[in-house]
Amino acid sequence: MSARHEPVDKILASGGDLGRIASELEHVPQAFPRRVNADPEQVERGLAQLVLTLVELLRQLMERQALRRMELNTLTDDEIEQMGETFMKLEQRMQELKEHFDFEDRDLNLNLGPLGNLL
């Protein structure tokens, strides 16, 4: 092993559509602390990005918790139906808002440290 490896030297094995992974590298600068763009023209979009990211984080956390409770059989059929409808509507609404602000999933991504990325 020597220093100054070319990136390809560090790929031990790979397969499939590597473009899916490579395209994320364009967003590497987002690993640095996120800031709201204060440009008046952009501030609404920047705030929307921040808010939607947090909403998506909470939505996913709540859904995972609900699935876990389903697995443990601690939810009644009515509760499952009610939660399912809520999560479905929330997901659909999020989709509409992403389209409205022209965001892709990766625009709402967050690095959660040891938990990995949000999306």
Place this chain on the structure above:
Amino acid sequence: MIHLYGLVQGLDDLPDLRGVDGAALERRRIAGLDVVVSRSTRELGEVTHDAILVHANVVEELMSRSRAVLPAQFGRAFTSEEQLTEAVQTKATALERGLTRVRGCVELGLRVLERGSRTDESTGLSGSDYMRTRLAEATERDRFSQELHGPLAALSRTSTRFGGASGDLLQAVYLVPEEQIEAFREHMNRIEGAHPELTMVCTGPWPPYTFADDREESHERSA
């Protein structure tokens, strides 16, 4: 400012490289441990890609010349020799344990993306159907992820899984004894052959950054 690259065992000579800000590499012996640093007259410099790569290159070169390296993450800097000495002395036992943990091993990283099987079309589903579909997908994802991870973890001294919150099927790092790297690569090739539908990339060998901290209890121990 003193920039720390890592702790080493069995290093004969320092590599012929300049450190961050072009500073010469130096070696210190503190509490029986060999520490590699460089000194800079500047305050902690700006975090740039170049500075990070310089740090990474130094650590990689140390890895190739030593029996064991406990790499420091970029930006671990101290304002004085006393501060560095105190930091190492305070953690000497844990650092020694860390060197033992990583000796003869490298870090390999693996990322496997979802197969895209998630049912995005939820229109017309009842709430219960939606939840059951999501649960079935999550259960299958966990089962398949473990099927991929288990044999690789068995080839490793220890491993850590990430990605509990992400859409990745599996994101993990493995501390692999050097003599097992080829077996690890062969197993990866078998996975690739058996699952051409998966997008995956396995990278390394890297210095054991993930396993440098004394969090052994949080890693999954294997071989």
